[in-house]
Amino acid sequence: MKVGTFLCNCGGSLDNLDWDELQSFMKDKPGFCVYHESLCSQEGKNFFKETVNREQPDSIVFGGCTPKTAGSLFEDVVKEVNMSPYQMVGANLREHIGWIEPDKTLATNKAKAVLLGSYNKANYGTNVEKHRIEIQDAAIVIGAGPAGIQAAQDLAEKGHKVHLIDRNPYIGGNSAKMGTFFPSEDCATCMPSNGIKGIDQSHVRRCHYRSAFDLHPNIDLYINSEIEDIKGSLGNYTTEVKVKPTYVHMDKCINCNLCAQACPVENPDEFNLGMVKRKAMHLPVGVSTTTKYVVEREECPDGCTECVKACPVEAIDLNMQETTKTINAGGFVIATGFEEFDPRLVEEYHYGVPGYENVVTQTELARLLDLAGPTLGSLKKKNGDPVESIVIINCVGSRSTKYNIWCSNICCMIGIKHAIKIKEKDPNIDVTCCYIDIRAVGSNYEEFYNKARDLGVKFLRGRPAEVETDGTTLYVQAEDSQADQFVTIKTDIVALSMSMVASPGAEELAKKLKVDISDTGFFKALYSKFKTTETKKAGVFVAGTAVAPADIPTSLNRAGYAASHLDMLLSKGTVEKKFPTAVIDDDKCTLCELCVTACPFGAIEVIPVANPGVKMQVDPVSCLGCGQCVSTCPAAAIGVDYYSEDIILSQLEGLLYDAKDNLDPLIVTLACWECAYSATDASGMAARTRFGEVTPETYDHTVRILPVQCTGNISARLIQKTFAMGADGIIVLGCYEDKCHYDSGSQASTIRVALLKQMLQFSGIDPQRLEKQTTFFMSSDRFTTVANKMAKTLKELGKLER
Amino acid sequence: MIESTELIGEFKGLYDKVKLCYQCGTCAGGCPVFKQYSRFNPRRIMEKLLAGEFTKEVFEEQQIWYCTGCYTCSTRCPQGIDIGHIINEMKNMAVKVKNAPEGIIAEMTAILETGVTAGISQSAMKRRVKLELPELPPPDLSEIQKLMEVTGVVAKLNSLKEHAN
Ligand code: SF4
Numbered sequence: 015m016k017v018g019t020f021l022c023n024c025g026g027s028l029d030n031l032d033w034d035e036l037q038s039f040m041k042d043k044p045g046f047c048v049y050h051e052s053l054c055s056q057e058g059k060n061f062f063k064e065t066v067n068r069e070q071p072d073s074i075v076f077g078g079c080t081p082k083t084a085g086s087l088f089e090d091v092v093k094e095v096n097m098s099p100y101q102m103v104g105a106n107l108r109e110h111i112g113w114i115e116p117d118k119t120l121a122t123n124k125a126k127a128v129l130l131g132s133y134n135k136a137n138y139g140t141n142v143e144k145h146r147i148e149i150q151d152a153a154i155v156i157g158a159g160p161a162g163i164q165a166a167q168d169l170a171e172k173g174h175k176v177h178l179i180d181r182n183p184y185i186g187g188n189s190a191k192m193g194t195f196f197p198s199e200d201c202a203t204c205m206p207s208n209g210i211k212g213i214d215q216s217h218v219r220r221c222h223y224r225s226a227f228d229l230h231p232n233i234d235l236y237i238n239s240e241i242e243d244i245k246g247s248l249g250n251y252t253t254e255v256k257v258k259p260t261y262v263h264m265d266k267c268i269n270c271n272l273c274a275q276a277c278p279v280e281n282p283d284e285f286n287l288g289m290v291k292r293k294a295m296h297l298p299v300g301v302s303t304t305t306k307y308v309v310e311r312e313e314c315p316d317g318c319t320e321c322v323k324a325c326p327v328e329a330i331d332l333n334m335q336e337t338t339k340t341i342n343a344g345g346f347v348i349a350t351g352f353e354e355f356d357p358r359l360v361e362e363y364h365y366g367v368p369g370y371e372n373v374v375t376q377t378e379l380a381r382l383l384d385l386a387g388p389t390l391g392s393l394k395k396k397n398g399d400p401v402e403s404i405v406i407i408n409c410v411g412s413r414s415t416k417y418n419i420w421c422s423n424i425c426c427m428i429g430i431k432h433a434i435k436i437k438e439k440d441p442n443i444d445v446t447c448c449y450i451d452i453r454a455v456g457s458n459y460e461e462f463y464n465k466a467r468d469l470g471v472k473f474l475r476g477r478p479a480e481v482e483t484d485g486t487t488l489y490v491q492a493e494d495s496q497a498d499q500f501v502t503i504k505t506d507i508v509a510l511s512m513s514m515v516a517s518p519g520a521e522e523l524a525k526k527l528k529v530d531i532s533d534t535g536f537f538k539a540l541y542s543k544f545k546t547t548e549t550k551k552a553g554v555f556v557a558g559t560a561v562a563p564a565d566i567p568t569s570l571n572r573a574g575y576a577a578s579h580l581d582m583l584l585s586k587g588t589v590e591k592k593f594p595t596a597v598i599d600d601d602k603c604t605l606c607e608l609c610v611t612a613c614p615f616g617a618i619e620v621i622p623v624a625n626p627g628v629k630m631q632v633d634p635v636s637c638l639g640c641g642q643c644v645s646t647c648p649a650a651a652i653g654v655d656y657y658s659e660d661i662i663l664s665q666l667e668g669l670l671y672d673a674k675d676n677l678d679p680l681i682v683t684l685a686c687w688e689c690a691y692s693a694t695d696a697s698g699m700a701a702r703t704r705f706g707e708v709t710p711e712t713y714d715h716t717v718r719i720l721p722v723q724c725t726g727n728i729s730a731r732l733i734q735k736t737f738a739m740g741a742d743g744i745i746v747l748g749c750y751e752d753k754c755h756y757d758s759g760s761q762a763s764t765i766r767v768a769l770l771k772q773m774l775q776f777s778g779i780d781p782q783r784l785e786k787q788t789t790f791f792m793s794s795d796r797f798t799t800v801a802n803k804m805a806k807t808l809k810e811l812g813k814l815e816r
Numbered sequence: 817m818i819e820s821t822e823l824i825g826e827f828k829g830l831y832d833k834v835k836l837c838y839q840c841g842t843c844a845g846g847c848p849v850f851k852q853y854s855r856f857n858p859r860r861i862m863e864k865l866l867a868g869e870f871t872k873e874v875f876e877e878q879q880i881w882y883c884t885g886c887y888t889c890s891t892r893c894p895q896g897i898d899i900g901h902i903i904n905e906m907k908n909m910a911v912k913v914k915n916a917p918e919g920i921i922a923e924m925t926a927i928l929e930t931g932v933t934a935g936i937s938q939s940a941m942k943r944r945v946k947l948e949l950p951e952l953p954p955p956d957l958s959e960i961q962k963l964m965e966v967t968g969v970v971a972k973l974n975s976l977k978e979h980a981n
C-alpha cells in the first residue's frame with residue numbers, strides 16, 4: 015500500500031502549526047509526503063493532480079481543512095485521477111487544531127496524532143465496494159383518493175407505468191363523500207388535470223366522470239383490491255395484490271343502469287347514511303362513472319340472474335372469482351389517507367345512541383348537503399323532517415391529551431364550508447359554530463371565515479359540554495366564554511367536526527413495506543422539515559393525509575412532491591450505491607439473528623443455504639452502513655466498509671500514538687459523521703474568529719476526534735479497546751436521538767453508553783470517563799461543554815491506570 | 817402561579833397539568849353550579865391559576881367554595897385536567913392556611929352542632945306528609961360528632977374559628 019500525504023496550510027491561516035516538523039514526522043512513513051500553501055487553489059489542485067499522477071499512490075491522506083469540505087472541494091479532482099473519494103482519508107488539521115489551539119507545541123503534537131491516525135486508516139485500505147441497482151420503471155400507488163390520483167397522474171405523465179390500487183370499489187377515497195371542497199367551493203369529484211394550458215384542452219381541472227384518467231395508457235387501476243404481500247427493496251419490489259370481484263367487467267360496463275333497474279333486491283344505501291335505498295347491483299358513487307357498477311353478492315337471492323339478462327353488453331359475470339396479481343415495481347407512493355375518529359368515543363355528544371340520530375359527523379353532513387346525496391342537497395333530519403337550526407361542534411377528538419393530541423387541520427374549515435352552504439341555500443336556518451379557536455391558516459381561509467360571518471353564521475367560543483335530547487329536539491349545552499354565560503342551544507341537527515386519524519390498516523401496510531408508523535398512527539416521514547414525503551425505506555414515499563392531517567391543497571402538494579422524488583429514481587434506470595455497506599463474515603457468524611432485529615432498515619435477511627441450513631445476508635440496497643448490526647453482533651462477525659472495527663482501531667493507534675509519554679489524560683471523541691462531526695467543525699469555525707481567546711467554542715487540546723458513520727456502530731468492544739489503547743476518557747458524540755440520520759443509531763448508543771458506565775463502575779473505573787452527548791451543527795457548545803468538563807475531571811482523576 | 821408554587825410546593829404536580837388549559841369552556845359548560853350562578857366558573861378558576869392568581873382566589877375571591885365536587889368538569893375536559901380535584905386541593909390549602917369564608921365555617925359548625933347544614937323547612941315537611949313519605953328520623957348527632965372528631969374536622973374547624981377571631 016502506497017500512501018501519499020498532502021499537507022495544506024490553508025493559505026497560511028494555519029501558521030501556528032510547525033509544518034517543517036510535521037513534514038519530517040510524516041516523511042518517515044512509507045509513501046510520500048508533500049506540502050502546499052493552499053491546495054484548493056487552481057494551482058494547488060494542479061499540483062495535487064500532477065503529484066498523484068506521478069507517484070500513483072493507492073490512497074491519500076489529506077491534512078488540512080475538515081474532510082467535510084476537502085471531500086467536496088476535491089471530489090472532481092479525485093475523479094480526474096481515477097480514484098474514489100473513499101481512497102482519500104482526511105486529517106482535520108484546521109477546524110480541529112489550527113483554528114482552535116494557539117499553543118504551537120500542543121497544536122503540532124495533536125496534528126501529528128491526527129495525521130498518523132489518518133495515515134494508518136489510509137494504509138489499511140479503505141475502498142468501498144460499489145453496488146449497481148437496476149430500477150424497474152414502474153410505480154405502485156396505494157390509495158386512489160385525491161393524493162393517490164395526483165401522484166398516479168404525475169408519474170404516468172412523466173412516462174412511468176403506474177399501478178393504482180384502492181380497496182374501495184370506487185375512487186376518490188373520503189373526498190368522494192364530501193360533495194364540495196373548501197375554500198374553492200368546487201366539486202369534490204373535480205380533479206387536477208395534467209394537460210398543459212394552451213397546448214391541449216384539458217388545462218386546469220376536470221370532473222372524475224370525464225377525466226378518463228384511468229384510461230391513461232400508463233395507468234392500471236385496481237379497485238376493490240388490497241395489498242397482500244411485498245418483497246424486495248429499492249428498484250425491485252414484488253407485490254401481491256388481492257383483487258376482489260365486483261362481478262362487473264370494468265372494461266365492458268357502459269354505465270347504462272339497466273342492470274340496477276332489473277335488480278330485485280333493495281337495501282339501505284350506507285354511502286348515503288342509509289336514508290335512501292340502493293339495489294344489490296349499484297354504482298357505489300352516484301356521480302362518478304370512472305368506476306363501474308358492483309354487486310353486493312351476499313345480498314343476491316339464490317339463482318337470480320336478472321341483471322345478467324338486462325345487461326346489453328355482457329359485462330356481468332356473477333361467478334367472477336377473487337384473483338391475485340403479482341406486480342413488479344421500482345417504488346411506492348403510499349396515499350392511504352385518513353378516517354374520521356370514532357365519534358362514539360366522545361361520549362357526551364351521544365353519537366350513535368338511540369334518540370340521537372341527528373347527531374352526525376361532518377362527512378355525514380356533507381352527504382346531507384350533496385346534490386347527489388340522500389336529500390338531494392336540502393338539509394333534512396334523518397327522518398326527512400325540515401330543519402330550522404344546526405349546531406356545528408369543532409375540534410371533536412382533536413387537540414386533546416385525552417383523544418388525539420394533534421390539530422386535524424381541516425375541521426374548522428369543513429364546519430365553515432358546511433355553514434356557508436346551509437346559509438346560502440336557506441338563510442332562515444340558524445347555524446351556530448362552537449369552537450375553541452378558529453384556525454383559518456391556509457390561503458383564502460380567513461376570507462372564507464369572514465364570508466360565513468357575513469352570511470349570518472353565529473360563532474360561539476366554547477366547546478360544548480353535552481348534547482341532550484327530549485326525543486325530538488337536541489339541546490347543546492355550552493359556555494359562551496366571551497360572555498361568561500351558560501347557554502343551551504335548541505337545535506335539530508348537531509354536526510361533529512371529527513378528528514382525522516390514520517386509515518385502518520396503516521400499521522399492517524407499514525409492516526409489509528418495512529416503514530415506520532409515528533406516534534400519531536400516521537406513516538412516519540423521514541424528517542419533519544424536508545424529506546417530508548420520504549420514508550426510511552428507499553423508494554417508498556408517502557403522500558396526502560397518510561402522513562399527517564392536511565387539507566386538499568397540501569395533500570396534493572405532498573403527492574406531487576412524492577411523485578417527483580419517485581420519478582427521479584425511476585428515470586435513472588440504474589443507480590450506483592457508493593457508500594459503506596455491512597459485510598458479514600459467515601465463518602464467525604453464530605446464526606443468533608440478533609443483527610436481523612437490530613437493523614432499522616430491514617436490510618439483513620435469513621436465507622436458506624445447504625449448509626448449515628441458513629445464513630445472514632445483507633441486502634446492499636437497503637443497507638445504509640450505520641453499523642447498528644455491528645455493535646449488536648456478539649460474535650464480532652460484521653464490519654462496515656470504511657468504518658470496520660479494524661480500520662477504526664488502526665486509526666486509534668495513530669491518534670493515541672503518544673498516549674504513553676503524554677502526561678496529560680487524553681480524550682477520544684467518537685463522533686458520528688453527520689451532525690456530530692459537523693458540530694466539532696463548527697466549534698473550530700467559531701473559535702477562529704476570536705483566535706487565541708478562550709470562548710465557549712474552544713476545547714482542550716487533549717480532546718481528539720475520530721469519525722464513525724453513526725454512533726450506532728460503536729460497540730462495547732470498541733469502547734473497551736479504545737480505553738485499552740490509551741484513551742483516558744471517551745465521548746460518544748451523536749445526533750439528537752430522535753433526529754438520528756440512521757433512525758435509531760443515536761438512541762442505541764445512548765442506551766449502550768448508560769449500560770457501559772455501570773459496568774465501568776463495577777470494574778472500578780470512574781464512569782465519568784465515558785459520556786454520550788448529542789448535538790446539531792449549530793449547537794456545538796453542547797460538544798465543547800462536555801469535552802471541557804471531562805478534560806477538567808480527568809485532570810483531577812489522572813490518567814487511567816492500565 | 818410562581819407565588820403559589822413557592823407557597824405550597826405540593827400543588828406543583830397539579831399545576832403542570834393546568835398549563836395545558838386552552839380555555840375551551842367545556843368544564844364550565846357542564847358545571848351544575850355555573851349553569852345557575854355564572855359568577856362561579858371553573859374555566860375562570862383555571863384562568864386565574866394560569867395568570868398566577870392563586871392567592872387572590874384562595875384569600876380574596878374565594879369562588880372555589882361554590883364547587884360541589886361533582887367532578888363533571890374533570891370527566892369532560894379534553895385536556896384531561898382534573899379540575900374538580902384541583903379545586904378540592906385549593907380548598908384544602910385554604911383550610912391549611914386557616915382561611916375559609918365565614919359561610920363555610922358556619923356550615924361546618926351547623927353540622928357539628930345539629931347534624932345538618934340547614935334544617936328541613938316547614939313547607940317541605942308538609943309536602944312530605946302530602947306525599948305520604950315517612951317522617952324523617954333526627955340525625956344521630958353523637959355518631960356525626962365522633963366522625964368529625966376522628967377525621968380531624970373538629971380540630972380544623974377550631975383552628976379556622978380561632979383564626980377568624
Ligand atoms: S449497517 Fe445498518 S443498515 Fe446496514 S445492515 Fe447493519 S444495521 Fe442494517
Ligand code: SF4
Nearest residue numbers: 603604606607609647
Ligand atoms: S448478530 Fe452476528 S452472529 Fe448473530 S446472526 Fe448476525 S452476524 Fe451472525
Ligand code: SF4
Nearest residue numbers: 837839840841843893
Ligand atoms: S375544560 Fe379543561 S381545557 Fe377547557 S377550559 Fe376547562 S380546564 Fe381548560
Ligand code: SF4
Nearest residue numbers: 847883884886887889
Ligand atoms: S366539580 Fe365543581 S367546578 Fe367541576 S363541574 Fe362540579 S361543581 Fe363545577
